[in-house]
Amino acid sequence: xxxxxxxxxxxxxxxxAEDGSLYVTFSVEAIPPSSWLLESILSFGDGVEVLEPGxxxxxxRQRIEKMRNLYIKG
Numbered sequence: 001x002x003x004x005x006x007x008x009x010x011x012x013x014x015x016x017a018e019d020g021s022l023y024v025t026f027s028v029e030a031i032p033p034s035s036w037l038l039e040s041i042l043s044f045g046d047g048v049e050v051l052e053p054g055x056x057x058x059x060x061r062q063r064i065e066k067m068r069n070l071y072i073k074g
Contacts, residue, residue: 001044001047004043006022009024012026013025038059
């Protein structure tokens with residue numbers, strides 16, 4: 001996942017934490033919520049945590065809930 005994040009977010013500000021986490025910071029002002037960014041973030045599975053903006057976090061929550069509902073029916 002680290003290599004993918006470094007490739008995809010090459011021009012973003014990056015900071016490594018002591019625990020091995022990678023913090024990636026970039027502006028999302030011009031990126032619509034339904035864009036490639038949401039899909040890219042979800043592709044990391046449980047290996048990523050979005051800290052802000054709140055709108056993107058809510059979009060992720062909604063998508064995860066839709067996915068969850070596919071598997072609890074029955």
